[in-house]
Amino acid sequence: MRQVVGKRTIDLGAAAFADLRAPYERLILDIGTGDGKHVLSLARRHPEALVVGLDAGPDAMRRTAARAAAKPARGGTPNALFVWAAVERLPPELTEVTEVHVLMPWGSLLRAMVTPDEPVLSAVAAACAPDAEFLVTLNLHAWRPPVVEVGETPEPTPESARADDGLAPAYARAGWRLESADYLDDTGIAGLGTSWTKRLGSSRDELGVLALRGRIDPHRAPAGPSD
Ligand SMILES: C[S@@+](CC[C@H](N)C(=O)[O-])C[C@H]1O[C@@H](n2cnc3c(N)ncnc32)[C@H](O)[C@@H]1O
Known part of the structure; x- marks a missing residue:
């Protein structure tokens, strides 16, 4: 590497x-x-x-x-x-990754996380140890207005992410078990240590960042594109 x-x-x-x-x-x-x-x-x-x-x-x-x-x-x-x-x-x-973080993705990484691209998620899952934790934080300003990478995917909310037609079932097919979806407040955003705290700047509002948390089960993940 x-x-x-x-x-x-x-x-x-x-x-x-x-x-x-x-x-x-x-x-x-x-x-x-x-x-x-x-x-x-x-x-x-x-x-x-x-x-x-x-x-x-x-x-x-x-x-x-x-x-x-x-x-x-x-x-x-x-x-x-x-x-x-x-x-x-x-x-x-x-291999044997025990925790995965994806903070404020953009570009093809944003597309992979929200459309979502199941083979990419599966390939990440295949690199994980059983029950690896994940944290994904989405900068919701990507939908305000929508950038091209989010395609037709509507802006996720805590409820829609967990719904039967939301991110949860598609994540689950790739081995990613979504356990919680919450908006982050200022303290939660500051705790991430991402430089995007500052860049969110004046456009920051209390519903601007959605945190998805859960666990990844590599055994349920089908083969990814790099296999
Ligand atoms: C908005 S920045 C966030 C950076 C950092 N996570 C943070 O919160 O400060 C998004 C990052 O995703 C990276 N990225 C975009 N597509 C990617 C891909 N396909 N694979 C890996 N990184 C990617 C970009 O290069 C960029 O550094």
Whole structure:
């Protein structure tokens, strides 16, 4: 897999990744990590976890990746790892993931999460350990007005997400069991450590971010596109 370390992109082989992974009880995967600040904050709060930030574009994460790679005495965070890859082509080395985060997705990642793209969700599920937790936060301004990626999908609400014709059944077919859907308040948004807190800025309102939480069962997930 392609590891981003500051300005450099390094080919991290399967054996090297396995060595990195071995000391940690948990593997948290942040898909569409952007500038990676959520990963850094998670990694500092959870030293027992390896936290991997993955994004289709490498540039936004370079600065945070450089900070993480510094020596621990200089503020480095050895349990944070940054990877350049699209969710549609997950690195095969990522297995036994115990927690998946997707915060404020846009582009094809947003499309995958909300239309939803079941093969992509299935491929993520196939990379997970049994009962992996997931947290997806949707910036509902993507529907106000709707961006092209959401297609015909109406703006989800806590009720519609759980309804029989909502996201829940499609997620379930991919092995993602939706357990709760709630609007986040300011404190909930701030707790995510996403840079999008600031960017939501003046357009932020109390019904602007929908958090979907649940668990992923890899055994129910049919084969994904990368299989
Ligand atoms: C709005 S930003 C959110 C960044 C970060 N999660 C946060 O909350 O600060 C959306 C991110 O999704 C990434 N993204 C879009 N499509 C993707 C895909 N197919 N695979 C992986 N990342 C993707 C973009 O490159 C971008 O960094």
